Amino acid sequence: MLRGPATVNFFADDLEAAKEWYADLLGVEPYFERPGGGLPAAYYEFRIGDHQAELGLIDRRYAPPGASRTPGGAILHWHVDDVRAALDRLLSMGATPYLPLTEHGPGFVTASVADPFGNVLG
Numbered sequence: 001m002l003r004g005p006a007t008v009n010f011f012a013d014d015l016e017a018a019k020e021w022y023a024d025l026l027g028v029e030p031y032f033e034r035p036g037g038g039l040p041a042a043y044y045e046f047r048i049g050d051h052q053a054e055l056g057l058i059d060r061r062y063a064p065p066g067a068s069r070t071p072g073g074a075i076l077h078w079h080v081d082d083v084r085a086a087l088d089r090l091l092s093m094g095a096t097p098y099l100p101l102t103e104h105g106p107g108f109v110t111a112s113v114a115d116p117f118g119n120v121l122g
Helices: 015-026 083-092
Strands: 007-011 032-034 041-047 055-059 096-105 106-116
Touching: 007 015, 015 041, 015 055, 083 096, 083 106
Parallel strands: 007 055
Antiparallel strands: 032 041, 041 055, 096 106
16 A cells, blocks of 8 residues: 655745755755745755655645644654764754664664754654
8 A cells, every 4th residue: 555655745934944954955956846936935845865755845834733843743764875974964954863873773773853944854
């Protein structure tokens, strides 16, 4: 039934700041924007990684009622070449620790942060 993630969506109060932060982190600009065409954006989408996974940034005005502004919920862990280096870079960019670097067994290491917009990034 589940065949893999399609799009991971993060909400941000300041969508333009989130777009710039993620563009810097990912090294690419978003490939898709709505509404676009000179109108203020409500959504940006990046394609990243080996399988071109989609990361969407949504203006928090469109968050479901009752959506929390504090980090929490599911954590999607992204593949990286070096977890420690990725964690250090995220922290240097203003992310805050959420779950520490943890080895779960040989070769299986995780960590997660809260981005400056309140989303958890694993």
